[in-house]
Amino acid sequence: MPDILHRVGIDAPPERVFQALTTLDGLRGWWVADATGDADAGGTIDFGFCKMRVIDAEPDELVRWHCLEGPEEWVYTEVTFRLEWKEGQTFVLFAHTDWKEPVEFMHHCSTKWATFLLSLRDDVEGGGGRPAPRDVKIHVGD
Amino acid sequence: MPDILHRVGIDAPPERVFQALTTLDGLRGWWVADATGDADAGGTIDFGFCKMRVIDAEPDELVRWHCLEGPEEWVYTEVTFRLEWKEGQTFVLFAHTDWKEPVEFMHHCSTKWATFLLSLRDDVEGGGGRPAPRDVKIHVGD
Numbered sequence: 001m002p003d004i005l006h007r008v009g010i011d012a013p014p015e016r017v018f019q020a021l022t023t024l025d026g027l028r029g030w031w032v033a034d035a036t037g038d039a040d041a042g043g044t045i046d047f048g049f050c051k052m053r054v055i056d057a058e059p060d061e062l063v064r065w066h067c068l069e070g071p072e073e074w075v076y077t078e079v080t081f082r083l084e085w086k087e088g089q090t091f092v093l094f095a096h097t098d099w100k101e102p103v104e105f106m107h108h109c110s111t112k113w114a115t116f117l118l119s120l121r122d123d124v125e126g127g128g129g130r131p132a133p134r135d136v137k138i139h140v141g142d
Numbered sequence: 143m144p145d146i147l148h149r150v151g152i153d154a155p156p157e158r159v160f161q162a163l164t165t166l167d168g169l170r171g172w173w174v175a176d177a178t179g180d181a182d183a184g185g186t187i188d189f190g191f192c193k194m195r196v197i198d199a200e201p202d203e204l205v206r207w208h209c210l211e212g213p214e215e216w217v218y219t220e221v222t223f224r225l226e227w228k229e230g231q232t233f234v235l236f237a238h239t240d241w242k243e244p245v246e247f248m249h250h251c252s253t254k255w256a257t258f259l260l261s262l263r264d265d266v267e268g269g270g271g272r273p274a275p276r277d278v279k280i281h282v283g284d
Contacts, residue, residue: 003144006256007249009281089282093249107149107235114148114256118280138260139151140231 004096004110008117009089012124014060017090020124021063021081022054030120030129050074073105092117111138146238146252150259151231154266156202159232162266163205163223164196172262172271192216215247234259253280 010017020026027035027045037045041057050070055078057063063081067074082093094117099106115136123129130136152159162168169177169187179187183199192212197220199205205223209216224235236259241248257278265271272278 002147003244004252005144005146005244005249006253007246007281008253009284011282087281087283091281093246095249102145102147104149104235107147107237110146110252111148111150111256111259114253115260117253118257118278121280136260138263139149139229139233140153141229142151 002099002102002106004094004099004106004113006094006110006114006117007091008094008121009087009091010121010124011089014083014085014090016124017083017092017120018057018060018063020120022057028131030123031116031131033131033133044068052079056080071105073099073101073103092120108138144241144244144248146236146241146248146255148236148252148256148259149233150236150263151229151233152263152266153231156225156227156232158266159225159234159262160202160205162262164199170273172265173258173273175273175275186210194221198222213247215241215243215245234262250280 020030022039024035024039027039032047035045035047037043039045039054041054043054045052051068052065053068055064055066061083065079067077069075077096077098080095084091084093094113096113115138119129119131162172164181166177166181169181174189177187177189179185181187181196183196185196187194187196193210194207195210197206197208203225207221209219211217219238219240222237226233226235236255238255257280261271261273
């Protein structure tokens, strides 16, 4: 099954990145401005267009979500953020896995995830994130 | 074998995007500022860190490169740009295929390609591209 993979490096310690991934305030700063729910282990986060169950949250190391509801192609997929401190920065190794087919929507989501991971980077580094609906647009009408 | 997939939509006709993919001036505007060689069908383009053979160039529809030299993980991989006019824009369906393994460098390249495809979009739309070495940085020391 095809996967979406990305990596960004963030000039901040892993605990700051982990916080941006496991708190509502954190997620609202870079992904979806009006996210609600519980972003900690076992919780369910409502991002409006999708709902994610937090199936793993290992402090400063790993966050994994399982998609409960959302776009048809997303349901049952998983989103993983692995954090690794090296070379004086926190690298985020990202994977959105278990897509059934490499549909055109998957191409779109891959590019979109890249912009959101850079939004995460910018937000954690203090430069300001670009959460939806102020997200970076990647096509006319996006 | 894992693939890198992306999609961007460009507010310009396919022939303008095709030109940005199959001329040195075009490629210098969004990917590598000092690219040399021949960017048309059958030619070899030297991007400095890699060399690509242009194995397909179907006007306004498809461009495909085969990597001759470059980072070890890139050699023998292929890069494909499919152009499709719909919804009042040219969609670029991008694929960098035939990676042997989903190594960490592949994660990096996936994010990097997203930034370069948005550079292509911005350049063709007249907003100015961000070719290397003025490319969007995605980690400390990038």
